[in-house]
């Protein structure tokens with residue numbers, strides 16, 4: 462650039478380059494839509510899909526590649542791609558693997574928005590869905606049809622926290638695939654296990670999707686999702702759909718997840734311990750007919766959880782006596798001072814949300830008529846949380 466170029470040109474094409482060799486604890490945050498190529502030859506030939514180069518911000522930066530590699534390690538997989546939310550990860554896997562005339566199978570305790578995506582969007586595109594009882598591998602086998610292409614799994618199930626026998630469910634699909642031209646893919650929503658409680662690929666799944674919004678971030682301040690595989694061809698297929706859909710993530714959000722990730726195992730264990738203590742305390746409290754948490758011996762799937770997992774997420778649910786009206790349970794939630802009403806979890810603040818489960822069960826029987834409250838445990842002290850629940854339950858008992 463000539464020294465007599467105009468000021469704006471000299472500022473934009475500035476010649477200064479900082480020295481190489483800067484190394485800090487936190488990886489750098491690189492932002493780009495445009496990536497500059499050294500010449501037009503590089504523009505024509507460079508590839509980004511194997512992370513050997515950079516072509517456009519949407520396709521990867523040093524920052525997104527770094528988080529992708531770390532999340533692949535967290536999940537025990539080989540390949541990872543980032544997406545703007547956990548739900549975007551679910552819909553991406555659906556869109557990448559399903560075509561008109563195909564069917565997807567969902568556990569009937571599946572994350573609600575995953576069900577709604579199938580019921581509305583997939584239905585619009587001529588893609589069918591069926592529900593199976595995740596606690597009954599024989600029911601999964603019975604729901605398979607020649608059109609089945611994708612099976613979602615979730616451990617533990619959203620809201621009701623049944624822990625399925627993942628090896629048994631994935632074995633059903635492996636056996637079915639023996640006679641199929643187009644194999645069925647199994648995809649796990651691994652948000653609950655977070656890559657910490659168990660290793661999804663060792664339990665036989667093909668794809669592990671996680672809402673990084675929850676544990677990997679840990680701050681309740683970022684939305685992101687990941688899709689991890691061990692299989693290169695499967696990764697490529699989903700990656701190309703992500704490219705065509707134009708899904709990408711922002712560097713500042715990636716920075717937040719990179720910042721939360723080093724403490725994930727410590728936070729997971731700490732929140733697990735407090736959650737179990739409060740779940741056990743909740744058993745037998747007045748007005749509570751059932752407490753659901755996989756570590757409780759009478760919780761559905763307890764044996765599979767003991768065998769396959771080394772920890773549990775910060776969630777437990779309590780089913781209240783049916784004589785307590787939904788309005789009374791709403792008032793109970795509002796009477797809590799530390800537990801706040803809100804979605805998501807694995808952040809610093811404890812949360813609660815009431816559910817009417819009976820209407821949410823297409824494939825299995827839900828035996829209770831009372832309202833369920835799901836509690837998500839934050840990072841507050843266990844004594845304070847227990848005292849808050851006690852005062853709320855006393856208010857409910859007096860209502």
Ligand SMILES: *Cc1c(COP(=O)(O)O)cnc(C)c1O
Nearest residue numbers: 546547548572652672674684685
């Ligand atoms: C929160 C959550 C999601 C979706 O994550 P978002 O980032 O909020 O879209 C998906 N599955 C499960 C089990 C979740 O808890």
